[in-house]
Ligand SMILES: NC(=O)N[C@@H](CC(=O)O)C(=O)O
Ligand SMILES: [Zn+2]
């Protein structure tokens with residue numbers, strides 16, 4: 318039997334939600350991951366350091382007994398965010414990053430930024446104090462095709478911002494295109510990218526061919542196969558600028574399986590097994606630790622986790638639950654579309 322030991326991984330982009338969903342999903346992350354960057358797009362969003370402190374307490378209260386887990390909190394950037402509050406949050410150790418959602422780009426982003434100019438004082442302060450900006454990198458301009466929104470964001474928003482504020486550390490989250498990969502690779506400093514589990518596995522055909530599959534719909538939407546291959550090559554290369562951010566984004570089934578379904582894929586349950594499968598397929602099992610456990614902490618200026626997890630390749634298929642039942646309803650677990658033999662052993 319094949320086994321692989323790696324340092325315990327972290328998830329650098331995670332949606333835990335709140336209330337009954339939080340209680341139902343957090344154990345799926347804390348079972349394998351030591352830390353995660355927690356997205357602030359609640360309703361209402363996590364805007365101030367005080368909001369983040371209260372949310373952190375709710376997360377810790379929801380943690381299953383015996384699990385150790387550190388939520389790394391973020392603030393949702395608005396046009397009214399106070400630079401002093403952000404600086405306080407970083408100084409106190411509570412805040413790891415600030416998140417930019419272009420208004421209307423994705424789930425619960427209507428309170429996001431419309432005019433980046435208005436957020437410049439906060440961004441300048443962040444550059445000064447070394448606090449990273451995490452970006453959902455898509456323009457929301459109605460004329461721009463949904464498959465082009467990431468590339469257009471890089472050209473019209475991100476690159477001008479980075480030229481204006483080169484000291485600002487930017488994480489391009491959930492990169493989905495070869496344009497994004499190339500842009501990150503071409504930068505000399507202060508730019509890195511997270512890649513999700515599902516974008517390494519599905520392309521846009523998986524969403525649309527033979528019938529519409531709402532549980533493969535997320536934002537940024539999966540692109541054509543050539544982009545998926547570029548993401549695979551970047552993730553499995555060991556390049557320190559790329560790391561895991563699952564973007565595990567639970568929505569209860571009725572909100573996905575309807576005429577206007579929500580974006581988001583729930584991958585916390587089987588991410589490490591899926592990744593081991595993907596990295597083995599690409600003859601890169603020796604790079605999995607860099608992607609899931611080393612590159613992320615290095616980028617955020619943290620130590621990698623001390624303890625390790627063991628992945629085991631079994632002879633029989635590993636069975637994952639198809640659904641996660643929460644007090645708020647049932648959530649469908651990501652189906653990679655292939656049999657999985659890798660299991661995380663405790
Ligand atoms: N990824 C998604 O499709 N959805 C995320 C938001 C996001 O990360 O854009 C969500 O909060 O549901
Ligand atoms: Zn996003």
Ligand SMILES: [Zn+2]
Pocket residue numbers: 330331332356564566
């Ligand atoms: Zn997300």
